[in-house]
Amino acid sequence: MSNKIRTIDITDSTASLDQLCDIENGTISGMMFSDEAIYRKELERIFARCWLFVAHESQIPNTGDYITTTMGEDEVIVVRQKSGEVKVFLNACPHRGNKVCFSESGSTRGFICNYHGWSFNLSGNLIGQHESSVYEDSNFDKSRWGLREVAKVDSWKGLVFATFDPESPSLEEYLGPMTWYMDALFDNQEGGTEFVGGCIRSTYECNWKIAAENFVGDALHAGWTHDSGAKAMLGGSVTKISELGESYSVNWNGHGYEFALDTVGNVAALGEKALNKYIYQIKPSAEERLGAFRSNMIASVSSCTIFPNFSFLPGQNTVRVWQPRGPNKIELYTWVLVNKSAPEDIKEKWRKGAMITFSPTGVFEMDDGENWEYSTKTAKGWVTGQQNLFIGLGMDTLKRDTSLPGNVFSGQLNEANGRAFYQYWRDLLEAESWKDVPDRNVGKAEVQ
Amino acid sequence: MEKLFLCNVSDIAENEIKKVENSTHGDIAVYNLGGTFYATADLCTHATASLSEGDIEDNLIVCPVHWGTFHIPTGKAEGFPCEIDLRTYPVEVEDGKVYALIEQMVDEGSAIIAKAN
Secondary structure (H helix, E strand, C coil): CCCCCCCCCCCCHHHCHHHHEEHHHCEEECHHHHCHHHHHHHHHHHHCCCCEEEEEHHHCCCCCEEEEEEECCEEEEEEECCCCCEEEEECCCCCCCCCCCCCCEEECCEEECCCCCCEEECCCCEEECCCHHHHHHCCCCHHHCCCCECCEEEEECCEEEEECCCCCCCHHHHHCCHHHHHHHHHCCCCCCEEEEEEEEEEEECCCHHHHHHHHHHECCCHHHHCHHHHHHHHCCCCCCHHHCCCEEEEEECCEEEEEECCCCHHHHCCCCHHHHHHHHHHHHHHHHHHCHHHHCCCCCCEEEEECCCEEEECCCCEEEEEEECCCCCEEEEEEEEEECCCCHHHHHHHHHHHHHHHCCCCHHHHHHHHHHHHHHHHCCCCCHHHCEEECCCCCCCECCCCCCCEEEEECCECCHHHHHHHHHHHHHHHCCCHHHCCCCCCCECCCC | CEEEEEEEHHHCCCCCEEEECCCCCCCEEEEEECCEEEEEECECCCCCCEHHHCEEECCEEECCCCCCEEECCCCCEEECCCCCCCCEECEEEECCEEEEEECCCCCHHHHHHHHHC
16 A cells, blocks of 8 residues: 555545445545535434434433433433333424423423423423414314424433434344443443433534544553543553453444453543442452453443444443534533442542543543544545545454354454444445345344 | 302312313312312413313412413412413312302403403
8 A cells, every 4th residue: 555645536425435434445534524415414324313322311210300412413302201201302393493492401391482382291292382272273283293202212221212213223133232241331230320410511623433433442542642641640651451461342233342351440540549449349249240251341441332422431430422513523421420329429439530531621531632623624634535544453353253242353452343333334324224234243142 | 159069078189189170160170288179260361271280389270381370279370471360269168078159250351351450
């Protein structure tokens, strides 16, 4: 391969994905991050199709509790019903489209639009308007004009997901065997998890995929990017990840989890000895629940993205969604996750630790932000955006003889998950329907 | 004066409401506020809404549609967007039965005008 500038014919960027995203040969291109037409296609074929994380059950425990968030750029309300189920509605009045709920979270008996007083109950049904007699006199059919409800809502161990697409696979099928690994954070203790504190919101001028791909499987950046941050938090450099011993990159349907088996590598980065101690305290009971292998993952050097834009770091316990806001911008929503059964002071230490490291002013967040913004900004150059970017690390590392579920690759310093993420991205953009999305999974679907 | 049977005392738990249909006077909402019974018109004075489907908060009924409020004992419109007071009926309880005492209504339009003056 030469270092010469590449020029490709791009009359329709969305029809040139084979040139821009060539996973077989381990290359992607900046145009994937900067092109407006590709972004519009992502909203249609990824964000209006895939299962998206919308809430943690602990945010809305009681009838009438709600939070507002977005699915792609679509604003939605997530609200607990009298029956206990969760419904998700477009946060837009079906009359003139005005936003009906302006608060980020709360508890309510319903939603009333500011514009003409259309009133909706918790089930989203239109139950009245200001000057309701005028509607009644014109044979208006109230039953047709409720809040628009998403196609499907489902949850896994406290995480609530929703999809706009009635044809999408079930959440269970979508997540596949990734849940076996996710248990390491979300089910390591009796009682499960909860969010502590509120939602931290910030913006980056970066493409959503760069952030999602970082969490899907880029442990490689940590030692270099976060060197100064780690010195501030730990008094020394990031552990040399290549020396951690046994580690893996596992993916499925574009989701990816990279991890070592060092138990406490991530939590140690919060600089709170009490948290390391807590992890060692719960490890025996985690082992009882999950077995020895996964008990080594509960706060190890690891990260995960559930396609397309839900990510978390076990140990640091930051849970986040990279909300797309155009090709060159994201709004980052983050929360701090803790075990419900953890002592209050431990929960508080986690909240503080996450604020110091992975909030808008956090030492690690800042490090990442600059890299992601410049990876996005360079892509705006017409010529720069056409160049091949290398994503070929660990091409031949698939483990065929393993009892672990999913597509398993050896080593966490590996771009296998990044490739799987971008391949799934391309597959979805090119697929007319879910039936047309090729199944590229080669590992075990079953979870033992 | 008409003495209208509404319901049995046992029909309404404390701080609950019951709608009693009545085609002559309009539907009536019957309230049990801590053991004391009250009766008001069931139809909200702002827009079409059945107050008996609303929630009781202290002595107020919160309309289920636009969340306006009325004072249950007096019918006074308290919270936005309610402006016009609610008609109330004196209540009598006898032998476990709840009755409303309904006076012959003067022409309703002139009553509202009189009130505005």
